[in-house]
Amino acid sequence: MAGQVKSRQRVVDHGEVFTAEREVNAMLDLVKAETERIESRFLEPACGNGNFIAEVLRRKLVVVSSRYRRSPAEYQRYAFVAVSSVYGVDILEDNVEECRDRLFAIVEKDARSAIRGAVEQAFLDAVRYVLGKNILCGDALTLKDADGEPIRFAEWSMVTGDLVKRRDFLLSELLEGNVDKGQTLSLFGEKNNVISWEFDEETQAYLPSAVCEYPPVDYREVGRNG
Numbered sequence: 001m002a003g004q005v006k007s008r009q010r011v012v013d014h015g016e017v018f019t020a021e022r023e024v025n026a027m028l029d030l031v032k033a034e035t036e037r038i039e040s041r042f043l044e045p046a047c048g049n050g051n052f053i054a055e056v057l058r059r060k061l062v063v064v065s066s067r068y069r070r071s072p073a074e075y076q077r078y079a080f081v082a083v084s085s086v087y088g089v090d091i092l093e094d095n096v097e098e099c100r101d102r103l104f105a106i107v108e109k110d111a112r113s114a115i116r117g118a119v120e121q122a123f124l125d126a127v128r129y130v131l132g133k134n135i136l137c138g139d140a141l142t143l144k145d146a147d148g149e150p151i152r153f154a155e156w157s158m159v160t161g162d163l164v165k166r167r168d169f170l171l172s173e174l175l176e177g178n179v180d181k182g183q184t185l186s187l188f189g190e191k192n193n194v195i196s197w198e199f200d201e202e203t204q205a206y207l208p209s210a211v212c213e214y215p216p217v218d219y220r221e222v223g224r225n226g
């Protein structure tokens with residue numbers, strides 16, 4: 001159990017027992033191909049300090065590095081895609097901070113080893129910014145954040161070249177909408193008269209429409225959209 005428990009009280013209060021590396025890898029190996037697909041999206045609910053998404057990110061960066069380390073511009077663009085595809089929620093703020101710092105350190109270390117002096121500060125700032133949006137403090141049962149508002153996640157999609165488009169979705173709606181093409185949904189593309197459902201070719205699933213869309217920006221300036 002060494003390293004898997006921070007304190008007895010936290011186990012009692014929050015069931016906080018971290019998963020050992022061996023089990024993390026064994027579970028992720030069940031979906032190995034997805035963990036190595038740079039743009040595949042992973043959410044770790046009750047993420048703690050991010051044992052699963054840290055390993056997913058590490059695996060994705062192995063691929064980014066092997067394919068793109070000869071081109072700093074491409075390496076950074078794909079490393080951004082990798083980090084922007086991992087998501088986490090935890091109820092404890094210190095875990096959230098630890099998780100963000102851990103993921104940031106993984107990216108920074110990999111980038112400095114892959115492209116050395118060519119790492120741009122704007123790239124690192126963009127990674128920090130995205131982690132602030134993707135790793136959130138909230139309750140994975142009520143799907144509300146620390147302020148009692150519905151948890152809202154940003155989807156980041158590269159459109160052309162270095163441009164990234166952000167669309168925000170409510171986690172509650174994403175979880176409800178994540179059914180496959182064969183399942184029945186409202187004929188009129190609406191459910192409860194609130195959500196408009198759209199069929200997403202990439203995920204082959206119905207998704208609710210975004211609660212907010214932003215104009216595409218250079219991924220290194222992604223913080224400009226607030």
Ligand SMILES: C[S@@+](CC[C@H](N)C(=O)[O-])C[C@H]1O[C@@H](n2cnc3c(N)ncnc32)[C@H](O)[C@@H]1O
Nearest residue numbers: 014016017018019046047048051090091139140
């Ligand atoms: C068993 S640990 C797992 C942590 C990590 N996923 C891992 O496998 O190492 C459970 C985590 O869930 C968090 N947690 C407990 N209740 C939660 C809730 N309602 N919503 C979100 N996180 C919660 C705890 O703070 C703790 O970090």
